[in-house]
Amino acid sequence: MHYQVSRNGQTYGPYTIEDLQRYLASGNVLPTDLAKSEEMTEWVPVSVLLQPPAEAAAPVSEFATPSFANPDPAYPQPVAMAASPYPDAPNLHWGLVVLFSVLTCCFAMIFMPVWNLIICLWLKRVQPNATAAIYYVAVLVLLVLYFVVGGAATLAILSHSSGAPFGAARYGPYFGLRLVVLLAIWVLRLVGRYTERALLLEHFNTVEPVGLTLDPVMTFFFGGVYFQYHLNRINALKQTQRFGAGARY
Amino acid sequence: MQGTSIVIERRCAALALATAVPGAAAMIWLLRSFPPERYAFYPRCPVYEWTGLLCPGCGATRALAALLHGHLAEAWRFNGLFVALLPLLFIYAVVAYRRGRLPVLPNAGIAAVLLVAAVFTVVRNLV
DSSP states (O other): OEEEEEETTEEEEEEEHHHHHHHHHHTSSOTTSEEEESSOSSOEEHHHHTSOHHHHTSOOTTSOOOOSSSOOTTSOOOTTTTTOOSOOOOOOOHHHHHHHHHHTGGGTTTHHHHHHHHHHHHHHHHOTTOOTHHHHHHHHHHHHHHHHHHHHHHHHHHHHSSOOOTTGGGTSTTHHHHHHHHHHHHHHHHHHHHHHHHHHHHHTTTTSOSOOOOOHHHHHHHHHHHHHHHHHHHHHHHHHHHHOTTOOO | OHHHHHHHHHHHHHHHHHHHHHHHHHHHHHHHHSOTTTOTTSOOOHHHHHHOOOOTTTTHHHHHHHHHTTOHHHHHHHOHHHHHHHHHHHHHHHHHHHHTSOOOOOHHHHHHHHHHHHHHHHHHHHO
16 A cells, blocks of 8 residues: 655655655654555544554544645644755756757767766765766766767778768778767666666655656656756755745746 | 755856866867868767768857857858857856856746757758
């Protein structure tokens, strides 16, 4: 069975009962937070939900459905959000990530691995065990190698003819090497992407529990843009928690 | 903790400036001294190389080189989208640095620019 958690009118989850027990122990979920499954008709405090069965049978009518429009000002501030000791993720709008990537298209969309690397360095700050950055460093090194070999191929063509049209290098020397490097870049990007996904899911479902889910198929096709879209939303949520409903991203 | 976040972003902005200024100076020197049309060592667009299609960024390096020589019309022919967006990108970078955080842009504006980029890409491959 899965439960939603409500705090100050904001809902998180769904979480399993084991997740709730773990988050309660780590302090990310408070005993006073409200929880409800699809089968339940009323929100109940997490402390009541996690009680042993005999105690849980006690009446909970005093915990009525919370008023989302007028949250109790005395209600404790969300630990995982407003008082989060973790810095926000870099907040470049996902649309700009797309734009800068297509504008650097001629450089193999080099903006994207650079931005992935920036996100991974931020992940390293919030999760010291994060290792995804190494894959993007390798991608950038291989991209430089790809262009150096490409330049060498073009120069080799020029030395044998009076001019080389754009595109000639694809049939020229080093074709096999360049293809292998491109494939290696593609594989490394995928490995980095899924490592980054696992780290984001871990962070935003444990230390900052916002119930983040990341579709593996969307990750495969849209990777960094898809992650940025979610990071923008999470940042907006954190801003709203800090400054009220007027905040936007 | 918002204060912490701003401090970190200011550090990032300072780091970006420390790398962007020498990087930009080196790029300007390279493009002015070795025009991409006459020197073959510049990277070739992988999209164009492998598919024969012009990407939205194709010609941006040559356009920048032309701009650095004061040839606006020539730059426009190489990549009009890049030339049109360059002032906006510059303003965005300056505002980001001055504020110490990335500026918030309206979704409609970003969507419009992406639409223009898509139309530009289709048209330049058809004409």
